[in-house]
Amino acid sequence: MTRNDLLSEFSTLFFPKVCAVCGEELLSSEDAICLRCMYKLPRTNNFREKEHAAEKLMAGRIPFERIATFCVYAKGGLLPPLIHQLKYQQRQEIGLLLGRLFGEDLRGSDFLAPVELIVPVPLHPRKERERGYNQSQLIAEGLSQATSLPLSVGNLIRVVYNPTQTRRTRTQRWENVRDIFRVIHPEMFQDKHLLLVDDVITTGSTLEACGIALARCRGVKISMATLGEVY
Numbered sequence: 001m002t003r004n005d006l007l008s009e010f011s012t013l014f015f016p017k018v019c020a021v022c023g024e025e026l027l028s029s030e031d032a033i034c035l036r037c038m039y040k041l042p043r044t045n046n047f048r049e050k051e052h053a054a055e056k057l058m059a060g061r062i063p064f065e066r067i068a069t070f071c072v073y074a075k076g077g078l079l080p081p082l083i084h085q086l087k088y089q090q091r092q093e094i095g096l097l098l099g100r101l102f103g104e105d106l107r108g109s110d111f112l113a114p115v116e117l118i119v120p121v122p123l124h125p126r127k128e129r130e131r132g133y134n135q136s137q138l139i140a141e142g143l144s145q146a147t148s149l150p151l152s153v154g155n156l157i158r159v160v161y162n163p164t165q166t167r168r169t170r171t172q173r174w175e176n177v178r179d180i181f182r183v184i185h186p187e188m189f190q191d192k193h194l195l196l197v198d199d200v201i202t203t204g205s206t207l208e209a210c211g212i213a214l215a216r217c218r219g220v221k222i223s224m225a226t227l228g229e230v231y
């Protein structure tokens with residue numbers, strides 16, 4: 001046992017780490033979620049399929065190759081409290097862990113084979129300062145660790161803080177979505193197959209807005225991955 005291990009054992013005596021799902025105390029070998037809850041994660045496994053719900057949701061909105069979602073995001077299910085703690089309660093380890101588990105599922109798949117670079121959906125800099133981190137970047141880091149694919153942070157940026165979509169015409173909404181994100185150096189993404197990563201897909205408007213910005217890079221290919229999918 002190293003000195004750091006000792007210190008960590010010591011601190012858990014006073015601040016026991018608990019599972020983010022069931023609240024049971026974690027073993028020292030566990031991180032964020034206990035093994036029992038980990039087995040219960042409602043995986044979609046849709047990276048093995050085509051024409052699943054998320055793919056149909058995005059069809060025709062942006063040019064893309066594939067999309068995969070890790071788990072079902074359903075009210076009362078395991079995922080909503082995990083995403084909530086990841087986004088609002090400073091539990092960054094949840095993003096890293098779920099990203100890693102997703103990456104382990106994707107490793108060696110047809111879905112992942114052509115992907116060259118992982119790109120998390122960015123937060124507006126003000127939002128990232130407020131939160132202290134970007135949850136999608138943590139998920140992307142977990143994916144990168146499990147797949148050994150490189151990560152690109154800072155080239156796709158969010159330029160609009162919080163677009164309001166109410167009481168706008170269709171054209172205005174389109175203008176709105178089109179200008180939320182920007183690519184600073186398009187040549188960095190040129191001819192690359194990107195994996196765009198977000199936390200949860202609901203209406204698909206965030207991925208669409210990112211896709212519009214990314215599609216301006218010459219020869220780019222876009223696949224997408226999210227931890228949750230709202231059913």
Ligand SMILES: [Zn+2]
Nearest residue numbers: 019022034037
């Ligand atoms: Zn648990």
